[in-house]
Amino acid sequence: xxxxxxxxxxxxxxxxxxxxxxxxxxxxxxxxxxxxxxxxxxxxxxxxxxxxxxxxxxxxxxxxxxxxxxxxxxxxxxxxxxxxxxxxxxxxxxxxxxxx
Amino acid sequence: xxxxxxxxxxxxxxxxxxxxxxxxxxxxxxxxxxxxxxxxxxxxxxxxxxxxxxxxxxxxxxxxxxxxxxxxxxxxxxxxxxxxxxxxxxxxxxxxxxxxxxxxxxxxxxxxxxxxxxxxxxxxxxxxxxxxxxxxxxxxxxxxxxxxxxxxxxxxxxxxxxxxxxxxxxxxxxxxxxxxxxxxxxxxxxxxxxxxxxxxxxxxxxxxxxxxxxxxxxxxxxxxxxxxxxxxxxxxxxxxxxxxxxxxxxxxxxxxxxxxxxxxxxxxxxxxxxxxxxxxxxxxxxxxxxxxxxxxxxxxxxxxxxxxxxxxxxxxxxxxxxxxxxxxxxxxxxxxxxxxxxxxxxxxxxxxxxxxxxxxxxxxxxxxxxxxxxxxxxxxxxxxxxxxxxxxxxxxxxxxxxxxxxxxxxxxxxxxxxxxxxxxxxxxxxxxxxxxxxxxxxxxxxxxxxxxxxxxxxxxxxxxxxxxxxxxxxxxxx
Numbered sequence: 246x247x248x249x250x251x252x253x254x255x256x257x258x259x260x261x262x263x264x265x266x267x268x269x270x271x272x273x274x275x276x277x278x279x280x281x282x283x284x285x286x287x288x289x290x291x292x293x294x295x296x297x298x299x300x301x302x303x304x305x306x307x308x309x310x311x312x313x314x315x316x317x318x319x320x321x322x323x324x325x326x327x328x329x330x331x332x333x334x335x336x337x338x339x340x341x342x343x344x345x
Numbered sequence: 346x347x348x349x350x351x352x353x354x355x356x357x358x359x360x361x362x363x364x365x366x367x368x369x370x371x372x373x374x375x376x377x378x379x380x381x382x383x384x385x386x387x388x389x390x391x392x393x394x395x396x397x398x399x400x401x402x403x404x405x406x407x408x409x410x411x412x413x414x415x416x417x418x419x420x421x422x423x424x425x426x427x428x429x430x431x432x433x434x435x436x437x438x439x440x441x442x443x444x445x446x447x448x449x450x451x452x453x454x455x456x457x458x459x460x461x462x463x464x465x466x467x468x469x470x471x472x473x474x475x476x477x478x479x480x481x482x483x484x485x486x487x488x489x490x491x492x493x494x495x496x497x498x499x500x501x502x503x504x505x506x507x508x509x510x511x512x513x514x515x516x517x518x519x520x521x522x523x524x525x526x527x528x529x530x531x532x533x534x535x536x537x538x539x540x541x542x543x544x545x546x547x548x549x550x551x552x553x554x555x556x557x558x559x560x561x562x563x564x565x566x567x568x569x570x571x572x573x574x575x576x577x578x579x580x581x582x583x584x585x586x587x588x589x590x591x592x593x594x595x596x597x598x599x600x601x602x603x604x605x606x607x608x609x610x611x612x613x614x615x616x617x618x619x620x621x622x623x624x625x626x627x628x629x630x631x632x633x634x635x636x637x638x639x640x641x642x643x644x645x646x647x648x649x650x651x652x653x654x655x656x657x658x659x660x661x662x663x664x665x666x667x668x669x670x671x672x673x674x675x676x677x678x679x680x681x682x683x684x685x686x687x688x689x690x691x692x693x694x695x696x697x698x699x700x701x702x703x704x705x706x707x708x709x710x711x712x713x714x715x716x717x718x719x720x721x722x723x724x725x726x727x728x729x730x731x732x733x734x735x736x737x738x739x740x741x742x743x744x745x746x747x748x749x750x751x752x753x754x755x756x757x758x759x760x761x762x763x764x765x766x767x768x769x770x771x772x773x774x775x776x777x778x779x780x781x782x783x784x785x786x787x788x789x790x791x792x793x794x795x796x797x798x799x800x801x802x803x804x805x806x807x808x809x810x811x812x813x814x815x816x817x818x819x820x821x822x823x
Contacts (some may be wrong), residue, residue, distance in 0.1 A: 255700060258704045258707065260704050262659060262703045264699065266688075281651055281761070282701075282714075292720065296723050298716055298720050301385075301774070302550070302726065303580070306538075318445060324388060326442075326669075328673035338676060338678050339677075339679070
């Protein structure tokens with residue numbers, strides 16, 4: 246790995262993340278992301294072959310709660326905060342059609 | 346303003362009322378917050394109702410709790426039911442959560458009065474509180490300077506004496522660094538010690554809520570109220586955190602404490618290093634054995650953090666899609682609406698971190714970036730564990746410098762460097778506290794950091810209390 250990412254790759258990553266980056270911003274974002282990835286290159290000098298990855302500092306397995314019914318959030322209160330709602334549901338534009 | 350401890354005692358004894366205490370807090374905010382910009386929103390009617398409940402309890406001979414009538418400010422990334430919660434982002438402007446974060450319920454059950462929501466770097470991504478959609482917060486010690494970040498509003502609100510207590514969240518230093526720059530106490534508890542339910546997630550394996558206070562005792566009082574297991578948070582640790590207040594004044598005699606060598610040299614300002622060494626001397630004078638320890642992996646913390654935190658953020662922030670809450674920018678189909686909403690709603694730093702995280706997790710780069718960073722995380726935790734075989738506590742500066750000028754660090758990497766001393770505790774999941782310890786050459790507050798092993802907050806607070814007694818208390822209030 247090296248701290249290199251091209252403007253095309255940045256545009257691709259942006260589209261994966263559902264972001265649109267204007268053409269005149271692409272170069273700046275690319276430079277800034279390269280700078281961060283360059284510092285990540287420092288990690289290459291470490292021998293990590295025997296070191297396991299750590300996903301979180303306090304490992305807890307199979308966290309479950311008692312199977313008891315408790316009240317959930319009030320539907321009207323939740324839907325009142327949605328950009329658009331209809332008939333007790335969130336309303337969105339057509340889900341099918343060409344991706345942007 | 347009096348301390349939280351004094352206010353609660355006076356209100357419980359019927360010597361002052363919660364209603365008049367709240368009025369005093371709001372009048373101090375009205376007098377100076379136009380300049381400081383620490384609050385985004387005041388929760389006035391909720392606060393007035395709660396204050397009236399507290400006063401009624403006192404009148405009826407009931408005990409309203411250890412934080413009776415204490416005004417508390419909340420970083421605006423914690424949900425407050427029916428009150429705006431923005432994360433300082435345009436994408437959540439106007440949203441009113443349908444539930445309270447667990448910490449809000451715990452504070453109110455202990456008698457606290459929530460006065461308002463404070464400014465932050467958008468989605469807690471930043472170290473200066475300049476990166477807010479609602480304008481920067483200014484440092485009460487010098488309003489041309491930043492308060493630090495990302496919990497800059499909560500730090501400034503305590504430093505300006507608007508409130509005696511506030512809550513922040515700390516993912517890579519976002520409580521401790523602004524505490525240092527504003528001359529107040531800031532605590533990052535053990536990961537999982539305080540419930541994250543209702544804290545809008547930035548990097549879930551690193552985020553932790555903690556208190557700001559003007560003194561160590563108030564911080565301990567607040568932590569004891571907000572900590573504890575919560576079934577609503579699957580990462581909440583099962584055992585309760587030992588209370589910190591009972592042993593607060595037990596001192597450090599006989600403790601073994603070490604200064605982290607890598608954090609008092611290159612990259613850290615001389616005056617900050619000098620104060621840290623003086624803090625070590627103060628602990629030695631109080632009876633601790635003080636040495637130096639090398640933790641070489643700390644220097645890799647920054648690089649690991651700026652892969653792990655963006656990776657988790659890119660996943661967490663996928664939920665802001667214009668469907669269920671916040672702002673929507675219309676599009677011809679769902680995907681176009683998602684893109685338009687997110688492109689208009691997120692600021693540049695948030696976009697940068699989402700892209701960085703998406704890249705670090707993407708096929709072909711996962712092992713090279715995210716996987717490697719997770720292994721470095723283990724390395725850091727192992728080295729800390731080895732150090733704690735020989736030492737009770739560790740000591741370091743909190744921030745490489747005192748508060749810098751607003752606008753001075755326009756390059757993202759320069760800002761990221763602010764977190765170099767604080768990040769290792771988040772990666773390891775350990776607690777740490779920043780305590781004011783004297784001033785820099787520019788006359789601004791310096792903070793030193795006491796680090797402890799997981800769940801050893803009580804011991805950490807004992808050292809913090811000793812340090813507080815050995816240095817002048819910074820004052821920036823009216």
